[in-house]
Amino acid sequence: MYHTWMRFFTPGPAHHRLGLVCLGVGLQYGALPTVGPRTLDHHVAVVVNTGGGWYQTPDRRRTTVTAPALLWLTPGIPHHYGPDPDTGWDEGFAVFTGPATTTYTELGYIQPDRPVVPLSDATGPRAVIGRIARAARRGNPLLEVETGAAVHELLVALRRARADVTPDGDLLLKALARDACLPLSVADHAARHAMTPAELRTAVRRGAGCSPKDYLLGIRLGRAKELLAATELPVAAVARRVGYDDPAYFSRLFTRRVGMPPVRFRAQQYRAVPGGWSNRIPDPDDPPMIEPSPAT
Template sequence: MRYFEPRPVHHRLGLACLGVGLQHGALPTVGPRTLDHHVAVVISAGRGWLRVDDGPSMDVVAPALLWLTPGSRHHYAPDPAIGWDEGFVDFTGPAVEAYTELGCIEPERPVVPLSDTLPARTAISRIARAAHHRNPLLEIECAAAVHELLVALRRARADTTADGRPLLHALARDAFLPLSIAEHATRLGLTAAELRTAVRGAAGCSPKDYLLGIRLARAQELLVGTSLSVAAVARRVGYTDPAYFSRIFARRIGTAPVRFRARQRGTVPGGWSHRVPEPDRPPLVSAGRATLERGAEECGRP
């Protein structure tokens, strides 16, 4: 276990790591105690229990995540006969609020089932390796790994639809179908209210906003990367009415689809291509026109 005291400048990175630990076996009981910061405890093997404030004891069965949040009185321990494997990270910072709003931190769910702990354990191990006091980049490396940890934990959360598929993955797969929110919910085996609650908790927004973000991101790619008409782009991303698509696009992106295409093509060197270049033979872009044209040719630009 290692603990740190980041300076104020490190807190401005968004997240500051305050401590890290990797341990296993019949560990001692923790608490009751109250902290002024967050702790993510990743249980990769074993079982035990957690009690928060005056609530009932909750079973903890690996793989699982324990969220210990500021101001909550918590008390937990592994089963003395079985023990558990745990990795924990203490952290704080102004980015916590945003990660909570986006559903990556869940104060209302102290125990979260996980589908896999390997990515989270990898991030925790990275913090542990960086955590020696001769490392001049200790606080910076650890802060970066805390961001990575929160993303890994969000991906590993075992939220599933009725048939076992991750909810957001299934919703994203159908994002370009011209379906209402109620129809999306039916395809996922949920009511519209259940879908709204699940997506709000998982992504920090409504299903409509989640789908709109996916649709408009793809629309921008098609406008810049193809010669499809605006109407064709609209159909590709799930809108049967091109005029409605254009209004939504302009409202969210800040400019009409046609103007967006003209602006992006005018500022991206080399124009657009139907082909993705090979990683070991990227197109060459420089101020020289010959080099620019050679790069476009290698990219397969028509």
């Protein structure tokens, strides 16, 4: 016995230009029928919340699926899977496509060569799938945009929930972020963590989806923007604060990556905040508010 609910959508050309569109969503549980063998021309993320089953590759090798787990069904790759006939499983799935899937694959958020991904916790991804399901109510005028935006969120939630994203990996990225503005090369950072540059590249790409150089550069430029927008420090001083002894090189790098030179960024974004600038991130559940004036 099994239970299934699903909806399918047909976004228009304008929605496809947003980069990702959701084509469908489903919630199912029980001893579901076997799927495939089949080949799709779009992506499906199947999140198995409880239970277990199997996944069979095109060369007929079977992999055991134990919840919580993710099944990646990617375009052009044959797949065949099903829950255990005695116990079944509980799954939620989202169907999606769009040109942004190429970039998400390059960043490691979508893994066509890894169809079965153990998860540490399926709560986050299932919550996003639940929101897509709620958005799929009949007559929702925001359906295509709302569900497309949720697919972006789902890919992030799945990335965060992967069982191989270990606490050690998180600590490494935090340490790199802490030391990003020191005048250190990638090789210097690797040595500080008793790693080879190749090992550091692998760890950072697995945890952040980019190279150590790009990860450090993003943090440095973000800090530089804050200093340009909120202080009167000369550009040369800003460059030194974020790890660059050569202000001309910093300006060229900033211009190439940001699209404008530091002085122009400051002219657009400068805010005088004497005594008001803080590195403390506001609590999203208790954001800072201006107290209303007392009634007179």
